[in-house]
Amino acid sequence: MNSVFYLSAAVAIVSTVLMITRLNAVHALLYLILSLLSIAVIFFISGAPFAAGLELIIYAGAIMVLFIFVVMLLNLGDRATAQERSWLKPSMWVGPATLASILAVEVAYFLLHEPAQSLAPGEIAPKAVGVALFGPYVIGVELASMLLTAALVGAYHLGSRHVEKSEPRNLRQPANSEAHHVDFAKPGIASSDDFVRVGNDRPAGAP
Amino acid sequence: MILFALGTIGLLVRRDLIFILMSIEVMLNAAGLAFVAAGARWGQPDGQVMFIFILATAAAEVSIGLALVLRLHRQYKSLDVDAASEMRG
Numbered sequence: 001m002n003s004v005f006y007l008s009a010a011v012a013i014v015s016t017v018l019m020i021t022r023l024n025a026v027h028a029l030l031y032l033i034l035s036l037l038s039i040a041v042i043f044f045i046s047g048a049p050f051a052a053g054l055e056l057i058i059y060a061g062a063i064m065v066l067f068i069f070v071v072m073l074l075n076l077g078d079r080a081t082a083q084e085r086s087w088l089k090p091s092m093w094v095g096p097a098t099l100a101s102i103l104a105v106e107v108a109y110f111l112l113h114e115p116a117q118s119l120a121p122g123e124i125a126p127k128a129v130g131v132a133l134f135g136p137y138v139i140g141v142e143l144a145s146m147l148l149t150a151a152l153v154g155a156y157h158l159g160s161r162h163v164e165k166s167e168p169r170n171l172r173q174p175a176n177s178e179a180h181h182v183d184f185a186k187p188g189i190a191s192s193d194d195f196v197r198v199g200n201d202r203p204a205g206a207p
Numbered sequence: 208m209i210l211f212a213l214g215t216i217g218l219l220v221r222r223d224l225i226f227i228l229m230s231i232e233v234m235l236n237a238a239g240l241a242f243v244a245a246g247a248r249w250g251q252p253d254g255q256v257m258f259i260f261i262l263a264t265a266a267a268e269v270s271i272g273l274a275l276v277l278r279l280h281r282q283y284k285s286l287d288v289d290a291a292s293e294m295r296g
Contacts (some may be wrong), residue, residue, distance in 0.1 A: 021231075058262050
């Protein structure tokens with residue numbers, strides 16, 4: 001039990017160190033996913049299987065997909081394919097694959113060799129977590145829902161192009177940014193003039 | 208603790224906005240790990256409840272942060288946070 005914990009903790013620390021020292025965002029994302037996986041293993045062996053599942057599903061699934069989506073979105077262009085091919089060279093997979101195989105061996109050992117034993121002496125079932133979550137912490141659940149709604153509205157507002165068009169143009173690179181906006185505008189929705197008109201329709205004083 | 212320190216170091220050292228967001232993720236993970244470990248130590252489910260709240264906070268934070276990344280990239284064509292250090296108006 002202890003050796004499994006220390007091994008996965010070491011994997012977490014090593015992958016995090018490698019994450020903050022990568023120069024490339026995609027390589028850093030690989031190591032960050034590995035760090036999240038090892039933390040999920042730590043949760044699992046410390047008696048919190050529900051937290052481990054949530055860590056896998058939400059962090060390593062949803063949030064990392066958001067990161068990868070944005071990283072790929074920022075690299076639109078002709079050379080995106082060649083760039084991705086150069087990013088995902090087989091030599092770059094060696095480090096994450098080695099560390100991930102350590103975690104896989106840990107989980108396999110744990111599942112095969114100690115099947116009858118409980119996960120931990122203080123294992124907390126998901127039912128107890130749910131009872132606590134919707135019992136004394138129900139106001140926190142409501143606040144979290146309000147926070148997520150605010151994040152949704154804020155992300156939509158920041159991501160919409162109306163805000164950008166109604167602001168004064170950037171002082172540094174006026175010509176380049178204009179060409180850049182035309183590149184990023186989705187075809188078939190509206191022309192650039194439409195965006196300017198929509199921006200002027202906004203009430204004065206809007207950001 | 209070490210993970211939190213590493214996240215802080217990454218936050219301070221890197222100037223790329225995506226790396227800063229990833230470091231914040233690491234720091235939130237370290238906080239959640241501390242909560243879950245404390246909950247497992249005392250056998251209470253409160254640690255995992257707090258971890259769920261941290262998870263919701265991280266999801267909200269990363270959505271806002273990535274929208275800001277997109278806007279910064281559109282406006283400055285760079286992900287360097289020092290490029291956006293000028294304030295006007």
